[in-house]
Every structure is written in structure tokens, then in C-alpha cells.
Amino acid sequence: MGHDPGHDLKSPPHPFKSGGPRCIALVGPFQSGKTSLLEAILARTGAIPKAGTVEAGTSVGDATAEARAHKMGVGLTTTTTSFMGDNYTFIDCPGSVEFAHDMRAALPVVDAAVIVCEPDERKLPQLQLIMRELENLGIPRFLFLNKIDRAHRRVRETLAMLQPASRVPLVLRQIPIWNGDLVAGFVDLALERAFVYREHKASEVVALDGSDLDREKEARFSMLEKLADHDDALMEQLLDDIPPPADAVFDDLARELREGLICPVLIGSAIRENGVLRLMKALRHEAPGVADTAKRLGIGDAKDALAYVLKTSHLQHGGKLSYARILRGRIEDGATVMACSGDSARVSGILALTQGGDAKRSNAEAGETVALGKLDPVKTGDMLATGKVAPEVLTVAQPASPVLAMALASIDRKDDVKLGQALQRLTEEDPSLSTVHNAQTHDVVLWGQGEMHLRVAMERLRDRFGINVKSHPPAIGYQETIRKPVTLRGKHKKQSGGHGQFGDVVLEIGPQSRGSGFAFQDKVVGGAVPRNYIPAVEEGVVDGLARGPLGFPVVDVKVTLTDGSYHSVDSSDQAFRTAARAGVTEALPQCQPVLLEPIHAVEIVCPSEATAKINAILSGRRGQILGFDTREGWPGWDVVRAQLPEAEIGDLIVELRSATAGAGGFTRSFDRMAEVNGRTADQIVAAHRVAA
Structure with missing residues (x-):
């Protein structure tokens, strides 16, 4: 030196x-x-x-x-x-x-x-x-x-x-x-x-x-x-x-x-x-x-050692490491520590953090920052204590709301299980990543804080866990509904030696107010459809509504079973379910179907000098700007509130960060489903059919 x-x-x-x-x-x-x-x-x-x-x-x-x-x-x-x-x-x-x-x-x-x-x-x-x-x-x-x-x-x-x-x-x-x-x-x-x-x-x-x-x-x-x-x-x-x-x-x-x-x-x-x-x-x-730091955190004097986990890492060949700052006392290698949850684990190795590689230690004293080995139940943000009482939670750093998503799938299907395990480890290391399984599309959707954040996550999947993934933008939650009521008969009849199949229903299909969902009503009189087949009819109706004439789930519909007929030998649950599905499928195109798209309430925080740019970005994305105000407690910052179609939010953060020198952010929440008409609707339906 x-x-x-x-x-x-x-x-x-x-x-x-x-x-x-x-x-x-x-x-x-x-x-x-x-x-x-x-x-x-x-x-x-x-x-x-x-x-x-x-x-x-x-x-x-x-x-x-x-x-x-x-x-x-x-x-x-x-x-x-x-x-x-x-x-x-x-x-x-x-x-x-x-x-x-x-x-x-x-x-x-x-x-x-x-x-x-x-x-x-x-x-x-x-x-x-x-x-x-x-x-x-x-x-x-x-x-x-x-x-x-x-x-x-x-x-x-x-x-x-x-x-x-x-x-x-x-x-x-x-x-x-x-x-x-x-x-x-x-x-x-x-x-x-x-x-x-x-x-x-x-x-x-x-x-x-x-x-x-x-x-x-x-x-x-x-x-x-x-x-x-x-x-x-x-x-x-x-x-x-x-x-x-x-x-x-x-x-x-x-x-x-x-x-x-x-x-x-x-x-x-x-x-x-x-x-x-x-x-x-x-x-x-x-x-x-x-x-002084312990005093600032409200940590008093006591005999048991106390540490805070500031980072979690899963090594490719070394297991889990919990990086911890010792705030009080001494932690020995082999000591049993208790987390805030009450779960206990035994320290299996203490590593000093040096430039030439991590060196093993027999203990760690107050003030030192070390890596503790194989504390499986412990997570980032946990306090660890050597006593018999679970320590209080010190603080929880809440991840920012995710702003960008990517649907992932392993290129090799045999890696599907490994992918789930790897994503679990990645989200444990970095809680600002999160995963959601889309039951409708069967996609695994990875949510993160931006384009680079998700790219690095996929690189870690490849380099550290040996999993190659393909990705695509997640599906938008489009739905469709109807404007016009229709009454139609659905019939299923099949004879092929032995018992045949016979189901016959008359259905009234009509629109409901937005957000009402699906309703089914039975108005059959005189036993035209036996009571034991009614649940099968409802199941068939639900089947038919799963994919409407525009290609999306149908919502806000009421279906009433008014009449039908049956065969004492050939009728069955399956026959009536098939008849109901056929009736709904045939009726929906006659009901003036209309496309619905999800609209989200969006709140953007940005430096005031960027507010005009943000308004222009929102307008260019079919957004409805509700207004803006100064951000409380943040001199020189504004809050912009708007309603934006979900389809337009996908890469919003990329443009937003570009307009705010990397500092802007937003939160969103689902607001309602709204009709889409004209050329925009035609483009959405056409793109969906091509993808399908």
C-alpha cells in the first residue's frame, strides 16, 4: 500500500x-x-x-x-x-x-x-x-x-x-x-x-x-x-x-x-x-x-447470539449459503440457530468472505459478516438466534411490485421438474422474482422487475442449473360475451349396436351484466329431462362456454334449461353433457359475440420533468389518463393515474424507464373487463387464431 x-x-x-x-x-x-x-x-x-x-x-x-x-x-x-x-x-x-x-x-x-x-x-x-x-x-x-x-x-x-x-x-x-x-x-x-x-x-x-x-x-x-x-x-x-x-x-x-x-x-x-x-x-x-447499529435496530443485550440474513445463495455444487451479519455474541460452527419462524437448523460451515475464495472459520463474532452453510429453513431477512426462543422479525424488505412477465417452458420436456425446482431456488435467492402457473394456458409465468432482470434469471437457469428455456410474452386474459339472447335445441343421438346414446335439451342463452359471471337455471317441467341428468347438462354448458366463436372463454352469460327429451335405455350423463355442449356451441355465433379485454388501473411514479412524456406514452397505448398529482413526500416527483388495457402493459416498463432515466416505476391492479370492437378486435382475434 x-x-x-x-x-x-x-x-x-x-x-x-x-x-x-x-x-x-x-x-x-x-x-x-x-x-x-x-x-x-x-x-x-x-x-x-x-x-x-x-x-x-x-x-x-x-x-x-x-x-x-x-x-x-x-x-x-x-x-x-x-x-x-x-x-x-x-x-x-x-x-x-x-x-x-x-x-x-x-x-x-x-x-x-x-x-x-x-x-x-x-x-x-x-x-x-x-x-x-x-x-x-x-x-x-x-x-x-x-x-x-x-x-x-x-x-x-x-x-x-x-x-x-x-x-x-x-x-x-x-x-x-x-x-x-x-x-x-x-x-x-x-x-x-x-x-x-x-x-x-x-x-x-x-x-x-x-x-x-x-x-x-x-x-x-x-x-x-x-x-x-x-x-x-x-x-x-x-x-x-x-x-x-x-x-x-x-x-x-x-x-x-x-x-x-x-x-x-x-x-x-x-x-x-x-x-x-x-x-x-x-x-x-x-x-x-x-x-451502534444494534442500538439503532432496537436490539438489546442478551446472552444468545443474534444474526441477520442479508442474502441467500444456492451454489451449483456447494448447497445453500446464508450470508449473515452477526449483530450480537458469537456463533460457532455446528451451533443450532432458530429463525423467526421457530424453525431450527444446524450451522454446517462458517465461511469468511475474502477475495481469494471463501475461507472456513470455526466461529464468527459480533460485527463480522460471514456465510453460514446449509440452513435450509432460513430465508433472506430472517433473524437467527442461538437461544431457545425464536427471534423477532427485524425488518422485511418488501419486493417492489413486478412490472414485466415472461412465459417460460423448458426446451427439453425431461427438464420440466428441474425447471420448477430451479425457479423455486431463484425466487428464494431473489424474492423480487415470482412465478405464477397459468391454469388456462398451462404456462409458467416468471415475473420480475424489468427486461434485464428476467434475462439474467434465464441465464442463471441455463448456466447454473443446466436448463435451457424458451420464452414468449404471456397470454392476455381475453374473454368474450354475448349481446343477444337465443333459444336453441342441442341434440346428441348415436346408434352403433347395443346401447346407443341419446340426449336432447332446449337452452335459452342470454347476456348478463358485466362481471356477473355464469349462471345456470333449470326450468324443466313434467320430467322432460330427468333430474339425475340436470348436473350433466350444466357440465356440458360449461364445456361449451370454455371457448367461444372468437376463441376465448365466454362470460357474463345465463343459460336456462327449458325443455328436452330422453330415452329410457340410451340416455346417459355423457349423452346429455354432449348435447348441451353442442347446443351452446351452435347457439353462441348467433348471440352477437363481442370481445372483452382486461383493463388495469395503473399508477405511475416519475420525476416531474418526465410527466408529459409519460402521458404521451399512455395515450399511445390506448390508455385513459385519469389525472396526475404531486407525489407526497417526494419533491420533484409526480403520480400519474390511468386505465390501460392489459395488452398494452406488457413492455410498458421498458419505455417508462427510458423516459425517466431508469427511475420510474408503476403498480397495477385489475379493474374491469371492457368491450373491444372494430379493427383492434379483428386484429386480436386473427392473431389468436394464428397462434392457436
Whole structure:
């Protein structure tokens, strides 16, 4: 590890500094440089000899086949390092909103988060989504302004642009040193020291003078003013023009970070390893430890050990692993742990999370993050306790509503059972995936958070479970109904030696109000159809309504049996069922059939500047816009409400994300069935016949 002269400076005492291993989440918008920052941290702290890159596929993070194929994070990467005698677990979280559930499941038990963001206004909506997650959980957070070497505006302007994403003040801890149009280094406002960047090496301390000194004084005073909003003594010192003691400034930075009153901002370039050691120093002195995190979570002192499962993984040849943060006590290999459900399991292996592969451990202490082997009844989000009482549920990260679906089928029919098992494991690893079996079409439908989310799931089926699948858009729930009543006789007569078949019914078929469903009534008098055959007649009617003349199930129909005849020898349940089905099938084309399509109530959340685009998208998809309003508690966001045909929702999320810089989302719920007429109906019926 390179030498940083800044480490030689005598640091003021830090009463807030916590012992024990820390767990830090790296979060931020898509492609902001989180994985590059993790590489830089590991390289600068000596955990790896040289930082890898996402582009070359040599990074510790994004190490799965799917992540490297797409050059993006598609799941959590958990790894460890040490810095100045302290141990750290870093959790690199995916930036895409499609894989955000992994982040949500892990965040509750981290000690602090580093939000990696670049000076790009287009990333603001995504940044706000992430900030809100951290704020709601009360997690202390730093903002690392990455790619500062590419900045084209003053850092204060960048901060003012980013501030709407945060409910608390973004407090600038460093300002850049400019060399013409290039950022050559930074001034640390807390240390009052200037540093010049050295690519892939530690920064060098330089004299602070000239215009940089003037800028430093102005920026430092601005930082102190924001700290003084929560420190009366500091406010008095500033009013009296008394320089505050260095240790008081550091204490305020640490306390206000931990209490969620500020979000300190540091600058650097992950790809060049600039600003990384100063970030580590800030984490070391100001980020809380596991005892503080346990207190934040309301976990008291007790003898039994307590852990939280932040991730579940099924290895191809290693069984199930539960990644867990130990929040209290010690868990031994072979110990029996109890989950929130009351189910118990025996820990079969404890693995440390290192860059060179998972190393076996005999135990894990409070603060450490490890993988626990073969805890079959345990799921992500579970608390684990070594005592005899089931632990309380800490928090449940609810998956976002699914927004895109794909019908799957194994290419080789002998893989059908394996496919079901594999999907069960995938949805256990990632609860934001879900499966539904469509009884009508017999499709297995996989629901997810977007196009890439589903693509990665199918790649995992192939690469990890050896199952090749074919996919197609799921069937739309079209139905049909009738407008005109008809009375018709259905007759089934067959003679072929021995007993024949005879059934004869007269049916009145008429429309009902929308949503009424199916009704059957028997008005036979005089025993024209014996009572014991009536249920068979109803079954035949249901058979006939299963597929109408347009090719879809028929609904909102009332069928009345009014008359018929029977044969004492040849009549049977099957004969009457066949007669009723034939009668319905013949009658329906005469009843003026009409196509029905499902209409869903859709609620879209989007940045306000995208609302006009969203309205245009909905109008282009046969949507009826009901109105829009500001999103409560979300400055700069709107909620658009509309009604949209199910057929038009299929790939809506793709267009929606494109229009909102990846930040927009929607929820939907079935509203009603509505008639479709004219050319649209003709196209739907024709396409269905071709597919059939």
C-alpha cells in the first residue's frame, strides 16, 4: 500500500470511534463507479495487489458470469479488507433499479453507506431513490462524488444540483484543486490540508496558499455553519469569530453523521484511486460500529447470539449459503440457530468472505459478516438466534411490485421438474422474482422487475442449473360475451349396436351484466329431462362456454334449461353433457359475440420533468389518463393515474424507464373487463387464431 503523508498527521481524539468489524454498503445510481471504488479500496488497503476493472472482467465485484457478460452489477458482492488495524466488510450493491431488492435486503444491518455518485444531473432521480431508502432506515451515509477528474462545473454547483435528492444537508468535506480545467487534487476542509493526486498512488500533501487558501476558508466556513445548526457552542464561536478546536469539528462531523443530521460529501476518482484513503479515514473515525447499529435496530443485550440474513445463495455444487451479519455474541460452527419462524437448523460451515475464495472459520463474532452453510429453513431477512426462543422479525424488505412477465417452458420436456425446482431456488435467492402457473394456458409465468432482470434469471437457469428455456410474452386474459339472447335445441343421438346414446335439451342463452359471471337455471317441467341428468347438462354448458366463436372463454352469460327429451335405455350423463355442449356451441355465433379485454388501473411514479412524456406514452397505448398529482413526500416527483388495457402493459416498463432515466416505476391492479370492437378486435382475434 502506498504511503499517504496525511496519515502522519496527528489526528484529534475521536470518542465516537468504534471497535469491531464494520459493514459498509456501497450504493449509488447505475454505472456511477461503485465496483471501481471497491477495487480501489481493496487495492489501496492491500487486500489485492492491483485493482481490476469492470471492462476487462477482472474486478472482485461483478464477478458472476451474468455480471461480466453485461458489465453491470446484478447482485450483491460481499468482500472484506482491513485498514489501519480495523476490519471492514464492503457490500457492493447493484445500481440498476431492476436489482434493487438485493440492496434493500442488505441495508438494514450495515453500519453506514457510501453513496457513489457522479456529477451528472441525469442521475438525480436514481440518486433520490437510493437516498430515500437510506433515510427511511436511518442509516448514516457519506456521498463520494466520483469521476471528479471529469467535472466541468464548480463543486458547489454540483452540490446544489444534487441537494434535492437528500432530505438533510449535503456537507462538503473537500474542495477540488484546479489546474486549468483539470482537477489536480483536493483540500480537506476538516484537516485544513491540501493534497495533490497521484494516479494509483497516495496523494501528496502540498502547501495551501494563494487562491486555494481563500477558497478553503470560504468553503470551511460554509461547512462549519451547517454543523453549527446542530451545535450551539460552535454557532457562538462562529459568531464571535473564534476558530473552533479541531477535535470539536471532528466530533461534530461524527455525531451529526451518526444522528442522520448531515450527509458528508467527499470527492475523488475511483478508477484512478484518488481520494480513496481519505474516504477510508472518514469511515474509520466517523462511521458507527455494530454496537451502534444494534442500538439503532432496537436490539438489546442478551446472552444468545443474534444474526441477520442479508442474502441467500444456492451454489451449483456447494448447497445453500446464508450470508449473515452477526449483530450480537458469537456463533460457532455446528451451533443450532432458530429463525423467526421457530424453525431450527444446524450451522454446517462458517465461511469468511475474502477475495481469494471463501475461507472456513470455526466461529464468527459480533460485527463480522460471514456465510453460514446449509440452513435450509432460513430465508433472506430472517433473524437467527442461538437461544431457545425464536427471534423477532427485524425488518422485511418488501419486493417492489413486478412490472414485466415472461412465459417460460423448458426446451427439453425431461427438464420440466428441474425447471420448477430451479425457479423455486431463484425466487428464494431473489424474492423480487415470482412465478405464477397459468391454469388456462398451462404456462409458467416468471415475473420480475424489468427486461434485464428476467434475462439474467434465464441465464442463471441455463448456466447454473443446466436448463435451457424458451420464452414468449404471456397470454392476455381475453374473454368474450354475448349481446343477444337465443333459444336453441342441442341434440346428441348415436346408434352403433347395443346401447346407443341419446340426449336432447332446449337452452335459452342470454347476456348478463358485466362481471356477473355464469349462471345456470333449470326450468324443466313434467320430467322432460330427468333430474339425475340436470348436473350433466350444466357440465356440458360449461364445456361449451370454455371457448367461444372468437376463441376465448365466454362470460357474463345465463343459460336456462327449458325443455328436452330422453330415452329410457340410451340416455346417459355423457349423452346429455354432449348435447348441451353442442347446443351452446351452435347457439353462441348467433348471440352477437363481442370481445372483452382486461383493463388495469395503473399508477405511475416519475420525476416531474418526465410527466408529459409519460402521458404521451399512455395515450399511445390506448390508455385513459385519469389525472396526475404531486407525489407526497417526494419533491420533484409526480403520480400519474390511468386505465390501460392489459395488452398494452406488457413492455410498458421498458419505455417508462427510458423516459425517466431508469427511475420510474408503476403498480397495477385489475379493474374491469371492457368491450373491444372494430379493427383492434379483428386484429386480436386473427392473431389468436394464428397462434392457436
